[in-house]
Amino acid sequence: STSSARATKQTEMWHRSLRLYAICTLLGIPLHAFVPFASRSNTFLINVGSRRRLLYLAPESEVLDAVAEKEEAGTIEASPRRRKRDMVRDTLKKLATWSLEDYQWRSSLFKANEADRMMEQSLARMRGEEASYVRPMDAGEGRLGPLGAAEKSAVSWLSQVIEEEGRRAERIAKSEGLLVRPMDSIEGGPLAELERRAVEFLESIWSSEMERLTTFTLRPKDLDQSKRGPLGEAEAKLSDALAAIRESEMLRKKQSEMRGGEKVRPIDVPGPMGEFEKAVQEIVRAEQQRIREAEEGNVKMMRPKDAKLKGPLGEAELEAINAFQRLAEEERERLRNIQKVLEENRPMETNRWSLLGLAESFIVGAVRGPQLLMSVVERVEELMKSSTLSVADEEDSSDDFRFMLKMPKSDDED
Numbered sequence: 001s002t003s004s005a006r007a008t009k010q011t012e013m014w015h016r017s018l019r020l021y022a023i024c025t026l027l028g029i030p031l032h033a034f035v036p037f038a039s040r041s042n043t044f045l046i047n048v049g050s051r052r053r054l055l056y057l058a059p060e061s062e063v064l065d066a067v068a069e070k071e072e073a074g075t076i077e078a079s080p081r082r083r084k085r086d087m088v089r090d091t092l093k094k095l096a097t098w099s100l101e102d103y104q105w106r107s108s109l110f111k112a113n114e115a116d117r118m119m120e121q122s123l124a125r126m127r128g129e130e131a132s133y134v135r136p137m138d139a140g141e142g143r144l145g146p147l148g149a150a151e152k153s154a155v156s157w158l159s160q161v162i163e164e165e166g167r168r169a170e171r172i173a174k175s176e177g178l179l180v181r182p183m184d185s186i187e188g189g190p191l192a193e194l195e196r197r198a199v200e201f202l203e204s205i206w207s208s209e210m211e212r213l214t215t216f217t218l219r220p221k222d223l224d225q226s227k228r229g230p231l232g233e234a235e236a237k238l239s240d241a242l243a244a245i246r247e248s249e250m251l252r253k254k255q256s257e258m259r260g261g262e263k264v265r266p267i268d269v270p271g272p273m274g275e276f277e278k279a280v281q282e283i284v285r286a287e288q289q290r291i292r293e294a295e296e297g298n299v300k301m302m303r304p305k306d307a308k309l310k311g312p313l314g315e316a317e318l319e320a321i322n323a324f325q326r327l328a329e330e331e332r333e334r335l336r337n338i339q340k341v342l343e344e345n346r347p348m349e350t351n352r353w354s355l356l357g358l359a360e361s362f363i364v365g366a367v368r369g370p371q372l373l374m375s376v377v378e379r380v381e382e383l384m385k386s387s388t389l390s391v392a393d394e395e396d397s398s399d400d401f402r403f404m405l406k407m408p409k410s411d412d413e414d
Contacts, residue, residue, distance in 0.1 A: 089177030096172035103166035110159070132340040136330065145330030146323065157190055164189030204229045245272050279312070286311020 117138065124131035133139055136148035137155060144152075167187060171180045182191040183199065208220065208229025217223055220232035221239055228236070248271020255264045266273035267281065289309040294302040304314035305321065347356035348364065 091177075092179060093173060093177035096169045096177070099169040100166065100173055103162060103169060106162060107166065132337045132344070133334070134338055134341055136334060139330070139333070143330070143333060145326050147327065147330060160190050164191055201230060205231060208232055241272065247271065248273055283312055285309070286314065 121131040130140065131138075135151065136145065137152040139145070139148050164182065164185065164187070168180050168182060168185060171185070172178065181195065182189065183195040185192055208223060208227055208231065211217075211227045212220060212223055215223070219235065220229065221235040223229070223232050248266065248269050251271070252264045252266060252269045255269060256262060265277065267277040268274070286304070286307065286309050289311075290302055290304060290307040293307055294300070303317065304310060305317045307314055310318065346360065347354060348360040351357050352361060
């Protein structure tokens with residue numbers, strides 16, 4: 001509270017100084033002619049030659065209120081600043097109205113599509129089948145893959161954003177163009193949460209820097225932990241990491257001196273550099289083992305995942321391959337469902353005389369026409385190349401026909 005009061009007082013002093021400078025510029029009076037009058041606030045003595053005059057500067061809030069009252073009464077014309085503000089409000093109100101109409105259209109379309117999807121799922125369950133789908137997120141719970149899960153979470157987040165922006169546009173339209181920030185909404189939402197976090201982050205930086213300025217603290221990490229802020233926390237973490245590296249290196253140097261100058265590796269002493277060397281050593285050991293296995297098995301190239309000692313690279317490759325296989329299986333299943341949807345909802349079968357139905361009928365006829373003509377030509381060529389039957393073949397075929405006529409009927413044929 002003390003820092004905010006101090007900042008408010010400094011702001012008022014700056015405004016007062018600027019107004020005094022404007023008066024000096026207009027009247028041609030030197031700045032040193034203004035002397036604060038001790039008995040009254042916002043009052044100054046003006047030394048103009050041998051005369052002295054009292055000048056009262058009203059607070060800015062009183063001036064703005066008086067100007068607004070006179071503008072509403074019609075005694076003075078609206079200032080350019082006020083006209084620009086009204087223009088901005090009208091523009092903002094119009095944009096909010098358009099945004100609200102777009103939100104209503106999108107919301108109705110989304111609800112209609114969701115209702116159709118639920119109806120298809122209900123009919124498919126009644127038939128004892130799985131409902132066909134096109135989008136990855138519409139797959140069943142057991143068949144939902146990585147793309148489906150990602151799309152589902154993204155659609156859920158976007159739907160919440162659309163609802164939040166619709167409520168904000170409605171508030172702006174009802175408030176005659178007043179700006180409403182996402183974090184000012186009562187219901188909240190994803191954008192409100194993002195803005196709130198950003199504002200809190202910037203305010204924490206501002207408060208910590210003001211505290212550092214008032215306490216004459218050089219480094220941000222030297223502040224108290226409750227007043228440190230993000231910059232101080234980042235510097236403290238970096239300083240701790242560098243201090244740990246320095247301590248481990250100093251310990252390694254002492255160990256080397258104690259052993260008579262023998263080389264001591266970073267992995268032999270605790271510290272960040274030792275952990276890094278350990279991770280690198282695991283990769284190198286796994287690669288060396290993979291090369292030996294390839295040489296023993298006369299294999300030109302052995303992948304890291306196929307080695308006995310997989311190591312970090314083998315584990316990473318195995319996880320990547322499993323993820324790719326799940327993604328490929330998901331897409332193959334979705335392709336089968338897309339084909340099923342296209343077969344069930346062909347325009348030439350559902351509504352033949354519509355624009356899409358006529359277009360599909362024309363394209364299908366244009367494609368099948370040459371195929372039908374080629375099949376007719378091939379059949380004619382086959383008939384032209386065929387030979388006539390001989391007399392013996394005709395008698396054999398006639399005898400077979402008579403024998404078939406004289407055969408008694410079986411019980412199944414009855």
